Amino acid sequence: MRLVSLFEGTTLVALTGVAVPLKHLAGYPTATAVMGPIHGVAFLIYVWMVINTVSGGDWSKGEITRLLVAAFVPFGAFLNARFLKRREDALAAPAGPADKKRL
Amino acid sequence: MSYLWIKAFHLAAVITWIGGMLALSVVLMALTSGPRSDRDRHLINTARTWDSRVTTPAMLIVWVLGLVMALQAGSFSAPWLWIKLVIVVILSALHGIQSGTLRRLAGDSSRPPPAFLRFAAPVVIAAVVGIAILAITKPL
Numbered sequence: 001m002r003l004v005s006l007f008e009g010t011t012l013v014a015l016t017g018v019a020v021p022l023k024h025l026a027g028y029p030t031a032t033a034v035m036g037p038i039h040g041v042a043f044l045i046y047v048w049m050v051i052n053t054v055s056g057g058d059w060s061k062g063e064i065t066r067l068l069v070a071a072f073v074p075f076g077a078f079l080n081a082r083f084l085k086r087r088e089d090a091l092a093a094p095a096g097p098a099d100k101k102r103l
Numbered sequence: 104m105s106y107l108w109i110k111a112f113h114l115a116a117v118i119t120w121i122g123g124m125l126a127l128s129v130v131l132m133a134l135t136s137g138p139r140s141d142r143d144r145h146l147i148n149t150a151r152t153w154d155s156r157v158t159t160p161a162m163l164i165v166w167v168l169g170l171v172m173a174l175q176a177g178s179f180s181a182p183w184l185w186i187k188l189v190i191v192v193i194l195s196a197l198h199g200i201q202s203g204t205l206r207r208l209a210g211d212s213s214r215p216p217p218a219f220l221r222f223a224a225p226v227v228i229a230a231v232v233g234i235a236i237l238a239i240t241k242p243l
Contacts, residue, residue, distance in 0.1 A: 037170055044166055044192075048199045055203025 001049050002084040005070070008046035009077020011039040016074050046071055063087075106175055109168050116164035121231055123158025124194070126150070127201045128224035131216045134208060147209045154202050162198060165191075182243040190230050190237075197223060 019035040022028040050067045053059070059067075066083065070076035130150045134143060169191070178184045201223060204216050236242070 037174065041166055041170065044195070045163070048162075048195055051196050051199035052203040052206075055200045056206040057203075 001053050002081050002088070004042075004046050004049045005067075005077045005080050005084060008039075008042045008071055009075065009080070011035065011042040012071075012077070013074050015039045043071060106172065109172055109175070113165060113168040113172060116161045116168065119161035120158055120165050120198075121227060123154060123161065124198050124201065124227050125224055127154060127158070127198075127205065128220070128227060131201060131204060131220050131223065134216060139208070144209075147205060151205055151209055154205065158198070159202065162195060166195075181241065183237045183241050186243070187234055187237045190233050194227065194230050197226060 015032070015035040019032045023032045047068075050064070050071075054064055054067075067080065070080035127150060130146060134147070139147070173179055173184060200217070201220065204220065207214075208216065
Protein backbone atom coordinates (compact mmCIF):
# COMPACT_ATOMS: atom_id res chain seq x y z
CA MET A 1 0.00 0.00 0.00
CA ARG A 2 2.83 2.37 0.94
CA LEU A 3 4.67 1.61 -2.31
CA VAL A 4 1.54 2.13 -4.40
CA SER A 5 0.94 5.43 -2.59
CA LEU A 6 4.49 6.56 -3.37
CA PHE A 7 4.13 5.46 -7.01
CA GLU A 8 0.88 7.43 -7.35
CA GLY A 9 2.43 10.45 -5.64
CA THR A 10 5.53 10.38 -7.83
CA THR A 11 3.52 10.20 -11.06
CA LEU A 12 1.32 13.10 -9.82
CA VAL A 13 4.40 15.24 -9.09
CA ALA A 14 5.92 14.31 -12.47
CA LEU A 15 2.65 15.21 -14.21
CA THR A 16 1.95 18.50 -12.44
CA GLY A 17 5.54 19.56 -11.81
CA VAL A 18 7.21 18.56 -15.06
CA ALA A 19 4.81 17.50 -17.82
CA VAL A 20 2.17 20.24 -17.44
CA PRO A 21 4.74 23.13 -17.33
CA LEU A 22 6.49 21.58 -20.33
CA LYS A 23 3.21 21.62 -22.24
CA HIS A 24 2.14 25.15 -21.34
CA LEU A 25 5.49 26.93 -21.02
CA ALA A 26 7.62 25.09 -23.56
CA GLY A 27 4.91 23.98 -25.99
CA TYR A 28 5.90 20.33 -25.58
CA PRO A 29 2.64 18.32 -25.24
CA THR A 30 4.17 14.85 -25.56
CA ALA A 31 5.10 14.79 -21.87
CA THR A 32 1.47 15.14 -20.72
CA ALA A 33 0.33 12.66 -23.37
CA VAL A 34 2.68 10.08 -21.81
CA MET A 35 2.40 10.99 -18.11
CA GLY A 36 -1.38 11.55 -18.15
CA PRO A 37 -2.36 7.92 -18.81
CA ILE A 38 0.43 6.61 -16.54
CA HIS A 39 -0.80 8.75 -13.66
CA GLY A 40 -4.39 7.74 -14.48
CA VAL A 41 -3.56 4.06 -14.08
CA ALA A 42 -1.46 4.76 -10.94
CA PHE A 43 -4.39 6.69 -9.44
CA LEU A 44 -6.82 3.85 -10.20
CA ILE A 45 -4.47 1.31 -8.62
CA TYR A 46 -4.07 3.50 -5.53
CA VAL A 47 -7.84 4.00 -5.07
CA TRP A 48 -8.36 0.28 -5.57
CA MET A 49 -5.74 -0.43 -2.90
CA VAL A 50 -7.45 2.02 -0.49
CA ILE A 51 -10.81 0.26 -1.01
CA ASN A 52 -9.12 -3.13 -0.59
CA THR A 53 -7.21 -2.11 2.55
CA VAL A 54 -10.19 -0.43 4.19
CA SER A 55 -12.41 -3.47 3.48
CA GLY A 56 -9.84 -5.73 5.10
CA GLY A 57 -9.32 -3.91 8.39
CA ASP A 58 -10.63 -1.44 10.92
CA TRP A 59 -10.00 2.08 9.64
CA SER A 60 -11.68 5.23 10.95
CA LYS A 61 -13.46 7.66 8.62
CA GLY A 62 -10.73 10.23 9.30
CA GLU A 63 -8.00 7.81 8.23
CA ILE A 64 -9.91 6.86 5.07
CA THR A 65 -10.42 10.54 4.22
CA ARG A 66 -6.72 11.18 4.77
CA LEU A 67 -5.76 8.34 2.43
CA LEU A 68 -8.04 9.66 -0.32
CA VAL A 69 -7.16 13.37 0.07
CA ALA A 70 -3.45 12.52 -0.15
CA ALA A 71 -3.99 11.23 -3.69
CA PHE A 72 -5.17 14.64 -4.90
CA VAL A 73 -2.43 16.79 -3.35
CA PRO A 74 1.07 16.90 -4.88
CA PHE A 75 3.56 15.56 -2.30
CA GLY A 76 0.58 14.38 -0.18
CA ALA A 77 1.58 10.80 -0.88
CA PHE A 78 4.97 11.30 0.78
CA LEU A 79 3.32 12.45 4.03
CA ASN A 80 0.86 9.62 3.55
CA ALA A 81 3.72 7.11 3.38
CA ARG A 82 4.88 8.12 6.87
CA PHE A 83 1.34 7.73 8.20
CA LEU A 84 1.06 4.29 6.56
CA LYS A 85 4.43 3.28 8.00
CA ARG A 86 3.28 4.21 11.52
CA ARG A 87 0.06 2.30 10.98
CA GLU A 88 2.02 -0.69 9.66
CA ASP A 89 4.35 -0.64 12.69
CA ALA A 90 1.39 -0.39 15.09
CA LEU A 91 -0.29 -3.33 13.40
CA ALA A 92 2.86 -5.43 13.38
CA ALA A 93 3.86 -4.77 16.99
CA PRO A 94 1.21 -6.83 18.85
CA ALA A 95 0.47 -9.42 16.17
CA GLY A 96 3.82 -10.28 14.65
CA PRO A 97 5.38 -9.80 11.22
CA ALA A 98 2.85 -11.98 9.41
CA ASP A 99 0.19 -9.29 9.68
CA LYS A 100 2.45 -6.73 8.00
CA LYS A 101 1.14 -8.11 4.72
CA ARG A 102 -2.27 -6.59 5.56
CA LEU A 103 -0.93 -3.14 4.69
CA MET B 104 1.08 -4.00 -31.29
CA SER B 105 -1.97 -3.71 -33.53
CA TYR B 106 -5.38 -2.67 -32.26
CA LEU B 107 -6.91 -6.12 -32.87
CA TRP B 108 -4.16 -7.89 -30.91
CA ILE B 109 -4.65 -5.51 -28.00
CA LYS B 110 -8.42 -6.04 -28.23
CA ALA B 111 -7.95 -9.85 -28.15
CA PHE B 112 -5.78 -9.69 -25.01
CA HIS B 113 -8.14 -7.14 -23.45
CA LEU B 114 -11.09 -9.50 -23.95
CA ALA B 115 -9.16 -12.49 -22.59
CA ALA B 116 -8.27 -10.45 -19.49
CA VAL B 117 -11.90 -9.32 -19.08
CA ILE B 118 -13.13 -12.92 -19.16
CA THR B 119 -10.49 -13.96 -16.59
CA TRP B 120 -11.27 -10.98 -14.32
CA ILE B 121 -15.05 -11.43 -14.44
CA GLY B 122 -14.73 -15.20 -13.93
CA GLY B 123 -12.58 -14.56 -10.87
CA MET B 124 -15.04 -12.03 -9.49
CA LEU B 125 -17.95 -14.44 -9.92
CA ALA B 126 -15.96 -17.19 -8.18
CA LEU B 127 -15.16 -14.78 -5.33
CA SER B 128 -18.86 -13.86 -5.09
CA VAL B 129 -19.82 -17.50 -4.67
CA VAL B 130 -17.08 -18.14 -2.08
CA LEU B 131 -18.15 -15.12 -0.03
CA MET B 132 -21.79 -16.23 -0.20
CA ALA B 133 -20.79 -19.65 1.11
CA LEU B 134 -19.00 -18.22 4.16
CA THR B 135 -21.34 -17.43 7.02
CA SER B 136 -20.70 -16.07 10.54
CA GLY B 137 -19.22 -18.09 13.39
CA PRO B 138 -15.94 -19.92 13.87
CA ARG B 139 -14.17 -21.03 10.72
CA SER B 140 -13.63 -24.73 10.08
CA ASP B 141 -10.41 -26.04 8.51
CA ARG B 142 -12.35 -26.50 5.27
CA ASP B 143 -13.45 -22.85 5.36
CA ARG B 144 -9.85 -21.72 5.91
CA HIS B 145 -8.65 -23.87 3.01
CA LEU B 146 -11.37 -22.40 0.78
CA ILE B 147 -10.47 -18.84 1.85
CA ASN B 148 -6.75 -19.36 1.27
CA THR B 149 -7.30 -20.96 -2.14
CA ALA B 150 -9.60 -18.12 -3.18
CA ARG B 151 -7.08 -15.51 -1.94
CA THR B 152 -4.25 -17.13 -3.86
CA TRP B 153 -6.29 -17.22 -7.06
CA ASP B 154 -7.43 -13.64 -6.54
CA SER B 155 -3.93 -12.23 -5.99
CA ARG B 156 -2.20 -14.27 -8.71
CA VAL B 157 -4.85 -14.32 -11.44
CA THR B 158 -7.92 -12.12 -10.92
CA THR B 159 -6.22 -8.91 -9.73
CA PRO B 160 -3.48 -9.00 -12.43
CA ALA B 161 -6.23 -9.63 -15.00
CA MET B 162 -8.04 -6.51 -13.76
CA LEU B 163 -4.84 -4.46 -14.16
CA ILE B 164 -4.37 -5.78 -17.70
CA VAL B 165 -8.00 -4.87 -18.48
CA TRP B 166 -7.41 -1.29 -17.32
CA VAL B 167 -4.11 -0.80 -19.13
CA LEU B 168 -5.13 -2.40 -22.44
CA GLY B 169 -8.55 -0.71 -22.31
CA LEU B 170 -6.82 2.65 -21.87
CA VAL B 171 -4.40 1.92 -24.74
CA MET B 172 -7.31 0.93 -27.01
CA ALA B 173 -9.31 4.04 -26.14
CA LEU B 174 -6.27 6.25 -26.82
CA GLN B 175 -5.49 4.50 -30.11
CA ALA B 176 -9.09 4.72 -31.32
CA GLY B 177 -9.61 8.25 -29.97
CA SER B 178 -12.80 7.14 -28.24
CA PHE B 179 -12.62 9.45 -25.22
CA SER B 180 -15.11 11.86 -26.78
CA ALA B 181 -17.77 9.13 -27.05
CA PRO B 182 -20.41 9.06 -24.26
CA TRP B 183 -20.72 5.25 -24.42
CA LEU B 184 -17.08 4.91 -23.35
CA TRP B 185 -17.57 7.13 -20.29
CA ILE B 186 -20.66 5.16 -19.23
CA LYS B 187 -18.62 1.97 -19.69
CA LEU B 188 -15.76 3.45 -17.65
CA VAL B 189 -18.15 4.26 -14.77
CA ILE B 190 -19.38 0.65 -14.79
CA VAL B 191 -15.77 -0.62 -14.85
CA VAL B 192 -14.88 1.61 -11.88
CA ILE B 193 -17.90 0.25 -9.95
CA LEU B 194 -16.85 -3.33 -10.82
CA SER B 195 -13.26 -2.57 -9.73
CA ALA B 196 -14.46 -1.11 -6.43
CA LEU B 197 -16.64 -4.18 -5.83
CA HIS B 198 -13.64 -6.40 -6.54
CA GLY B 199 -11.55 -4.36 -4.07
CA ILE B 200 -14.21 -4.83 -1.38
CA GLN B 201 -14.46 -8.57 -2.09
CA SER B 202 -10.70 -9.00 -2.01
CA GLY B 203 -10.30 -6.99 1.21
CA THR B 204 -13.15 -8.86 2.87
CA LEU B 205 -11.57 -12.18 1.98
CA ARG B 206 -8.29 -11.03 3.56
CA ARG B 207 -10.16 -10.06 6.75
CA LEU B 208 -11.87 -13.47 6.83
CA ALA B 209 -8.48 -15.16 6.44
CA GLY B 210 -7.42 -13.58 9.74
CA ASP B 211 -9.08 -14.47 12.99
CA SER B 212 -12.26 -12.57 12.17
CA SER B 213 -15.46 -14.53 12.73
CA ARG B 214 -17.56 -11.64 11.46
CA PRO B 215 -19.54 -12.54 8.34
CA PRO B 216 -18.92 -10.75 5.04
CA PRO B 217 -20.96 -7.53 4.56
CA ALA B 218 -24.57 -8.39 3.68
CA PHE B 219 -24.54 -6.45 0.40
CA LEU B 220 -21.85 -8.77 -0.98
CA ARG B 221 -24.59 -11.41 -1.29
CA PHE B 222 -25.75 -9.41 -4.30
CA ALA B 223 -22.29 -9.21 -5.85
CA ALA B 224 -22.87 -11.93 -8.47
CA PRO B 225 -26.07 -10.39 -9.93
CA VAL B 226 -24.36 -6.97 -9.94
CA VAL B 227 -21.35 -8.40 -11.81
CA ILE B 228 -23.58 -10.10 -14.40
CA ALA B 229 -25.69 -6.95 -14.90
CA ALA B 230 -22.50 -4.90 -15.31
CA VAL B 231 -21.10 -7.32 -17.90
CA VAL B 232 -24.36 -7.20 -19.89
CA GLY B 233 -24.26 -3.39 -19.80
CA ILE B 234 -20.60 -3.26 -20.85
CA ALA B 235 -21.14 -5.75 -23.68
CA ILE B 236 -24.08 -3.74 -25.05
CA LEU B 237 -22.17 -0.45 -24.81
CA ALA B 238 -18.94 -1.79 -26.32
CA ILE B 239 -20.55 -3.65 -29.21
CA THR B 240 -23.53 -1.52 -30.23
CA LYS B 241 -21.95 1.84 -29.22
CA PRO B 242 -25.41 3.38 -28.94
CA LEU B 243 -24.29 6.91 -27.93
